[in-house]
Amino acid sequence: MSRIGQSHIVAIGGGSFRPSKRHGVVEPTALLRYVLDLTGQDRPKLGLVATAVGDDSDWLLKMYTAFGRWDVEVSHLALFPMPNVDDPREWILEQDAIYVCGGSVANLMALWRLHGLDEAFAEAWREGVVLSGQSAGALCWHVGGNTDSFGPTLRVWADGLGLLPYSCGVHYNSEPQRRPLLHASVASGELPGGYAADEGVALHYVGTEFIQAVSVDPNGYAYRIEREGEGVKEFRIEPRLLTSTLEP
Numbered sequence: 474m475s476r477i478g479q480s481h482i483v484a485i486g487g488g489s490f491r492p493s494k495r496h497g498v499v500e501p502t503a504l505l506r507y508v509l510d511l512t513g514q515d516r517p518k519l520g521l522v523a524t525a526v527g528d529d530s531d532w533l534l535k536m537y538t539a540f541g542r543w544d545v546e547v548s549h550l551a552l553f554p555m556p557n558v559d560d561p562r563e564w565i566l567e568q569d570a571i572y573v574c575g576g577s578v579a580n581l582m583a584l585w586r587l588h589g590l591d592e593a594f595a596e597a598w599r600e601g602v603v604l605s606g607q608s609a610g611a612l613c614w615h616v617g618g619n620t621d622s623f624g625p626t627l628r629v630w631a632d633g634l635g636l637l638p639y640s641c642g643v644h645y646n647s648e649p650q651r652r653p654l655l656h657a658s659v660a661s662g663e664l665p666g667g668y669a670a671d672e673g674v675a676l677h678y679v680g681t682e683f684i685q686a687v688s689v690d691p692n693g694y695a696y697r698i699e700r701e702g703e704g705v706k707e708f709r710i711e712p713r714l715l716t717s718t719l720e721p
Contacts, residue, residue, distance in 0.1 A: 484611035486670025503715035520568035525576025573610030579622035642669025686712035
């Protein structure tokens with residue numbers, strides 16, 4: 474397999490999918506086309522990981538349907554009730570891109586470590602597999618962020634893979650608890666400074682360097698949050714707007 478010799482992570486604040494004209498069906502937005510284009514493959518292998526929702530079969534069915542018209546080879550990794558592939562590490566390394574869904578990032582990380590997937594994903598990242606995901610699937614690649622894994626009141630969570638040495642904020646303009654808690658946790662030192670994304674916005678890193686934000690929402694932004702004294706400074710980042718109308 475020929476891969477571009479760089480390590481990419483695309484962390485999506487929200488808006489990976491949108492309702493389709495077909496009733497009950499969703500379709501990928503241009504954020505997912507952006508992820509797939511980074512692989513450099515004409516027909517990329519896309520691996521879906523739904524650990525954060527307990528390998529929910531309805532979600533997986535929606536995803537297979539969503540990508541049905543795209544020129545992409547889709548498969549998935551499940552851990553319940555046992556791994557659905559003989560060698561999860563080998564499956565991960567065979568993919569061109571990985572997409573991790575939202576849900577419980579705390580449960581996701583516990584299970585990944587139990588099955589050795591933390592090391593497998595780190596190896597895949599170094600080997601050039603494009604890692605991506607939304608919400609929990611964005612937080613997991615960072616040091617941490619805030620999460621509703623423990624209940625509706627958000628809590629600080631700092632147990633991520635740490636491939637990216639930053640905190641991460643998701644759903645930044647749609648969930649009121651997100652911004653103040655991220656600011657407070659960076660100010661207190663519970664989390665390092667980092668980046669956040671509104672709905673419809675994704676953060677693109679090459680290696681550990683943030684290089685740009687991309688968006689399917691003309692009103693969406695990304696943000697840099699830095700600790701300063703006993704407080705924080707937040708800098709708004711203008712994303713590159715992707716076309717919202719795209720062919721598979």
